[in-house]
Amino acid sequence: MLSVSIFVTSRCNYQCAFCYRHIDKGDMTFERAIQVLGHLKSLSLVEGVNLKISFAGGEPTLVPWISNAIAYAKKLGFKTELITNGTNQISEELLKFLDVIAIDIDSLREETNLKLGKSRIHVLTAENLIQRAAKLNLKVKINTVVTKLNILDIVEVANWIRGRKNIYRWKIFQFLPSYGLAKVNESVLKISKEEFKMLGEKISEMMKDWEGQLVIEDNEYMSSAYFSIDQTGSFYVARLIDNKYETITLGRVEDFTFKKLLESGVISKELVEQRIQLNKKVFLE
Numbered sequence: 001m002l003s004v005s006i007f008v009t010s011r012c013n014y015q016c017a018f019c020y021r022h023i024d025k026g027d028m029t030f031e032r033a034i035q036v037l038g039h040l041k042s043l044s045l046v047e048g049v050n051l052k053i054s055f056a057g058g059e060p061t062l063v064p065w066i067s068n069a070i071a072y073a074k075k076l077g078f079k080t081e082l083i084t085n086g087t088n089q090i091s092e093e094l095l096k097f098l099d100v101i102a103i104d105i106d107s108l109r110e111e112t113n114l115k116l117g118k119s120r121i122h123v124l125t126a127e128n129l130i131q132r133a134a135k136l137n138l139k140v141k142i143n144t145v146v147t148k149l150n151i152l153d154i155v156e157v158a159n160w161i162r163g164r165k166n167i168y169r170w171k172i173f174q175f176l177p178s179y180g181l182a183k184v185n186e187s188v189l190k191i192s193k194e195e196f197k198m199l200g201e202k203i204s205e206m207m208k209d210w211e212g213q214l215v216i217e218d219n220e221y222m223s224s225a226y227f228s229i230d231q232t233g234s235f236y237v238a239r240l241i242d243n244k245y246e247t248i249t250l251g252r253v254e255d256f257t258f259k260k261l262l263e264s265g266v267i268s269k270e271l272v273e274q275r276i277q278l279n280k281k282v283f284l285e
């Protein structure tokens with residue numbers, strides 16, 4: 001199963017210092033979302049791949065049509081995921097259209113969360129959502145972005161994750177200064193590849209008997225492994241140019257196939273295959 005992320009809005013009720021949302025691209029329209037999903041359905045049939053569609057932002061629940069778009073994706077036969085900060089009230093109806101809910105935990109500490117631009121009660125908010133998801137047998141994914149401000153808090157997050165039953169995957173990302181606030185705050189937040197690697201090794205050792213999937217993604221991985229679609233309905237990637245990450249728009253989804261994107265080398269076949277294998281284990285394809 002191939003994962004595709006659709007970024008439906010650049011609006012958010014948080015101001016995370018590491019955020020690389022596309023601040024100047026507004027909201028996707030519902031009509032465009034339906035066109036994009038329809039095109040993805042055609043691709044999935046022609047290329048013979050199952051798809052998981054991740055609805056991301058900004059905060060996707062701020063978009064008034066999000067439930068309808070997720071319901072439509074479900075109707076097309078896709079697995080569906082919502083990537084949310086959990087702060088907006090999510091209806092039971094919306095939760096029922098989902099296979100996966102992804103929520104971010106970067107630290108358990110109030111002071112770190114405030115410094116990162118989250119609310120004081122962020123962890124409590126996440127816990128509530130995780131409990132609601134458990135009642136509906138929804139799979140829960142936790143995303144953690146590692147910056148200079150929270151690198152010392154990740155061990156605590158690891159222990160917190162080990163204590164929760166319905167978390168099936170924990171993704172740890174190296175802070176990627178590719179766009180927006182992330183670019184503005186690059187000098188304060190940036191960690192080196194070596195620092196991130198050392199942390200990854202420590203956490204892998206701690207989590208080796210954990211039954212969920214631990215996925216550790218450095219900047220290289222993040223910029224080469226994702227099929228990402230922005231609010232205009234265009235594929236985009238982050239690229240290292242003159243030692244700085246830049247966001248590059250590739251073009252409208254209608255002008256591409258997955259095969260074409262993989263053959264062009266902008267997205268790594270090897271990393272995409274790794275992600276397919278991870279999904280295979282979870283969704284029992």
Ligand code: SF4
Pocket residue numbers: 012013014015016018019020021057058059085
């Ligand atoms: S990282 Fe997520 S929660 Fe934070 S500001 Fe960006 S979109 Fe909002």
